[in-house]
Amino acid sequence: MPSGKRDLPSIEDNHDGTVSLKYGPKEEGLHELFVKYNGENVQGSPFKFHVDSITSGHITAYGPGLTHGVSGEPSDFTIYTKGAGAGGLSLAVEGPSKAEISCHDNKDGTISVTYLPTAPGEYRISVKFGDKHIKGSPYNSKVTGEGRKRNQISVGSCSEVSLPGKVLDKDFRLLNASIQAPSGLEEPCFLKRLPNGNLGISFTPREIGQHVVSVKKMGQHIVNSPFKITVGEREVGDAKKVKVTGNGLKEGKTQVENLFTVDTRSAGYGGLSLSIEGPSKAEIQCKDNEDGTLNISYRPTEPGYYIVNLKFADHHVDGSPFTVKVTGEGSNCQREKIERKREAVPLTEVGSNCKLTFKMPGVLPYDLSATVTSPGSITEDAEINEIEDGLYAVHFVPKELGVHTVSVRYNEVHIPGSPFQFTVGPLNDGGAHRVHAGGSGLERGEQGQPCEFNVWTREAGPGSLAISVEGPSKAEIDFKDRKDGSCYVSYVVNEPGEYRIGIKFNDQHIPDSPYKLFMSPAMGDAHKLEIAQFPTSGVQADYPAQFMVRKNGAVGQLDAKVVSPSGTEDDCFIQSIDQDMYSVRFMPRDNGVHNIHVKFNGVHIPGSPYRLKVGKGDADPAAVHATGSGLGDVKTGHKTDFIVDTCNAGAGTLAVTIDGPSKVSMDCTEVEEGYKVRYTPLVPGEYYISLKYNSYHIVGSPFKVVCTGEDLAERGPQETSSVVVETVHKVSKSHKGGSGVVLPHFKSNASLVTSKGMGLKKAYIGKQNLFSISAGDAGNNILFVGIYGPKGPCEEIFIKHMKQNNYQVSYIVRERGEYILLVKWGDDHIPGSPFKIEA
Numbered sequence: 001m002p003s004g005k006r007d008l009p010s011i012e013d014n015h016d017g018t019v020s021l022k023y024g025p026k027e028e029g030l031h032e033l034f035v036k037y038n039g040e041n042v043q044g045s046p047f048k049f050h051v052d053s054i055t056s057g058h059i060t061a062y063g064p065g066l067t068h069g070v071s072g073e074p075s076d077f078t079i080y081t082k083g084a085g086a087g088g089l090s091l092a093v094e095g096p097s098k099a100e101i102s103c104h105d106n107k108d109g110t111i112s113v114t115y116l117p118t119a120p121g122e123y124r125i126s127v128k129f130g131d132k133h134i135k136g137s138p139y140n141s142k143v144t145g146e147g148r149k150r151n152q153i154s155v156g157s158c159s160e161v162s163l164p165g166k167v168l169d170k171d172f173r174l175l176n177a178s179i180q181a182p183s184g185l186e187e188p189c190f191l192k193r194l195p196n197g198n199l200g201i202s203f204t205p206r207e208i209g210q211h212v213v214s215v216k217k218m219g220q221h222i223v224n225s226p227f228k229i230t231v232g233e234r235e236v237g238d239a240k241k242v243k244v245t246g247n248g249l250k251e252g253k254t255q256v257e258n259l260f261t262v263d264t265r266s267a268g269y270g271g272l273s274l275s276i277e278g279p280s281k282a283e284i285q286c287k288d289n290e291d292g293t294l295n296i297s298y299r300p301t302e303p304g305y306y307i308v309n310l311k312f313a314d315h316h317v318d319g320s321p322f323t324v325k326v327t328g329e330g331s332n333c334q335r336e337k338i339e340r341k342r343e344a345v346p347l348t349e350v351g352s353n354c355k356l357t358f359k360m361p362g363v364l365p366y367d368l369s370a371t372v373t374s375p376g377s378i379t380e381d382a383e384i385n386e387i388e389d390g391l392y393a394v395h396f397v398p399k400e401l402g403v404h405t406v407s408v409r410y411n412e413v414h415i416p417g418s419p420f421q422f423t424v425g426p427l428n429d430g431g432a433h434r435v436h437a438g439g440s441g442l443e444r445g446e447q448g449q450p451c452e453f454n455v456w457t458r459e460a461g462p463g464s465l466a467i468s469v470e471g472p473s474k475a476e477i478d479f480k481d482r483k484d485g486s487c488y489v490s491y492v493v494n495e496p497g498e499y500r501i502g503i504k505f506n507d508q509h510i511p512d513s514p515y516k517l518f519m520s521p522a523m524g525d526a527h528k529l530e531i532a533q534f535p536t537s538g539v540q541a542d543y544p545a546q547f548m549v550r551k552n553g554a555v556g557q558l559d560a561k562v563v564s565p566s567g568t569e570d571d572c573f574i575q576s577i578d579q580d581m582y583s584v585r586f587m588p589r590d591n592g593v594h595n596i597h598v599k600f601n602g603v604h605i606p607g608s609p610y611r612l613k614v615g616k617g618d619a620d621p622a623a624v625h626a627t628g629s630g631l632g633d634v635k636t637g638h639k640t641d642f643i644v645d646t647c648n649a650g651a652g653t654l655a656v657t658i659d660g661p662s663k664v665s666m667d668c669t670e671v672e673e674g675y676k677v678r679y680t681p682l683v684p685g686e687y688y689i690s691l692k693y694n695s696y697h698i699v700g701s702p703f704k705v706v707c708t709g710e711d712l713a714e715r716g717p718q719e720t721s722s723v724v725v726e727t728v729h730k731v732s733k734s735h736k737g738g739s740g741v742v743l744p745h746f747k748s749n750a751s752l753v754t755s756k757g758m759g760l761k762k763a764y765i766g767k768q769n770l771f772s773i774s775a776g777d778a779g780n781n782i783l784f785v786g787i788y789g790p791k792g793p794c795e796e797i798f799i800k801h802m803k804q805n806n807y808q809v810s811y812i813v814r815e816r817g818e819y820i821l822l823v824k825w826g827d828d829h830i831p832g833s834p835f836k837i838e839a
Helices: 522-527
Strands: 008-014 018-024 030-034 047-051 059-064 068-070 075-080 088-096 100-105 109-118 120-127 139-144 149-155 159-162 175-180 186-193 201-202 211-215 225-231 243-245 251-253 258-263 270-280 281-290 291-300 304-312 322-327 333-340 353-361 370-375 379-388 389-398 400-408 420-424 436-440 451-456 461-472 475-481 486-493 499-504 515-520 530-532 545-550 558-563 569-571 574-576 581-586 592-600 608-616 623-629 640-645 653-660 665-671 676-678 686-694 702-709 719-726 754-756 769-774 783-789 796-801 806-812 818-823 835-838
Touching: 030 270, 047 059, 068 075, 075 139, 088 109, 201 211, 270 291, 333 475, 353 400, 353 451, 353 486, 370 389, 389 400, 436 769, 461 475, 461 486, 486 769, 522 592, 558 574, 558 581, 653 665, 653 676, 665 719, 676 719, 783 796, 783 806
Parallel strands: 068 139, 251 322
Antiparallel strands: 008 018, 030 047, 059 075, 075 109, 088 120, 100 109, 120 139, 149 270, 159 201, 175 186, 175 211, 186 201, 211 225, 243 258, 258 291, 270 304, 281 291, 304 322, 333 461, 353 389, 370 379, 370 400, 379 389, 400 420, 436 451, 451 486, 461 499, 475 486, 499 515, 530 545, 545 581, 558 569, 558 592, 574 581, 592 608, 623 640, 640 676, 653 686, 653 719, 665 676, 686 702, 754 769, 769 806, 783 818, 796 806, 818 835
16 A cells, blocks of 8 residues: 555455456555465566545546556556546657557546557656646656567576585485475475585575485485474575666666676575566676675667566566666668569369479489378379479379378478478468468578578468568568469578568468578688588487588688477587598487588588488378367367377477467377367467477468457467477277278279289289289279189289389299189279189
């Protein structure tokens, strides 16, 4: 309360996922309402509001929009006008940008006001009644920039306690310890050797009172264990006692180190965590003075408002989060954008020639392979040919309507953009989430050299495609339309540094856009280097692998790192073997596709990063399917689910992300055929569910889900919820006989199979007897041939597939007499079978 006293509002559970707070104020003035959940402030808490006596006839205003906001998002507040008599109300918002204001009279004596700031900075909000400012007006609201970048650093601080008695060094490695707090909470703690030779433990005290420390060797307590340790009030970490000094938390400058000091000497033990978010990712430096004080500095590169969170022992220190105004020159960012209209591609029909094109310079055509999986789960090889230099086309003829999956692999690894969705017949849904993009120009580049990538808009329908490149220098963008729903973009920039490439379709970012990449300086000598003995197969997790790099006379520094499928980076060990050779050795830790970055003087050498499949890695994103009501239309407040079928896809990493107007509570459980994802949306609107397997989108991802119903939660900015599961190898159990293998659902007609050849009528002993079978028009199935003679089966049958379901069959018989020849296409006899043959 304004007097400094505390008061408690009553909390009522509405039993529908919401609670109501009711409070009758007893004082006039500024109140602060703290709302905590499990001891942590909820977002926006403490909320500030002003209380006037009703009889005063004063008009008051309250709400978050009077104190803070985010640019590009609406800020709102409420004006209370009950009992104010007659008079005119006027509103004004002044600040760095024009802010649109809208008001709504709620007919209950309150007016809701919303304004939309479009640039960060301080806004002055004036509320006047009868030409006089109301109490508290003009209000100052701090609006932070959007597209905030975040940086974080953590510094541990632990209590160290000596244990009585000497413990020998050689045993020290075999010991482990845990500590139990008075409340029963038990956590592991670290053992360390103290300077006096005694054994000490280090832990973070969270409670006052007697703690019990167990030190065990090979599962058995050591002498005198468990030990009792008393933790006093002074030792428990208390964020309120942390002192923060320095100008760096009030104001800052770009391109310089802004300093402040944190003093934790009287705050007990606890870890310090610091995060800074704002218009640029500010680099944080931290110097531990070893006496309980830390010197911290941060270096922002863009001006604007930054939010600094400073926590000690998991609680904010006083004043945190701090809002810091940073002034100065930003790093100059140039932006270039092109926009092109995309026409709808004509419908493809069953039996028509379909083609999917992509450009991939510098690859060997015979290392490319493609397959097409039909909606009925039949996978066939597809033909790839080179149309012109570096431009390839996948050709196939669909046999049914629906969504086909086209996988294109280079050296057994999916190319960027693969697996592709290819709809035969009318499109189900269009829009930005159906646009795919891929190519080296979205991953890396070099100044002054063309960077290239493909964009496939076929599945998105008609619309406008906009491509922007922003970074330290202007880009020249070149666009080639291939008129088949795909296009090719190439751009050149003249300065190295960080660039962002945005791809928008109908003004919406496509999945994974904007792409961030680093343009390396001109290649210099890096183009001379070559890779030798690179392992393309047989690499296993947790086993070292190596390759050679030939320098060919280049002068400079080689460095290499390996990036695992989960994104963790690890250095490679590089050794110079002789004047012109390096050996690069690395140890992959996971199964899946790894990227190996090899740089020379900071520049990627030709072909880097190299993709490498580790382990049996049979995880194939093209074999993963998702189905269920949770991918259709859903309702707020209703639990809904969908199944991700990972049978036949191998073990891999499944990442599920749901983006939408509210966070969703989501869980993922293992079921027989894969994984079941359950979620509950709370706010109506459009949600995008993206499913990645080993960091590739599965076909159909991201799925667009439309949610209807009431608002059951606060509508936020775009919120993201995600869960990652390491999947296990699954096989479907639907097949009787328990072999766990599922036969594809074949669609075929055996009556359309034709056969010809002498071997169907007569057979000669000891000679190859031949006939041919043509099942090109009979759909897809398996050919079975069997021959039974006077004394049992015949000696040998040889079936050779001659492409497109044409077969050549030869057999040898050793006995005279009458034979029966069966030819089946799937479960059905072909016309003429069984055949009667005289030998």
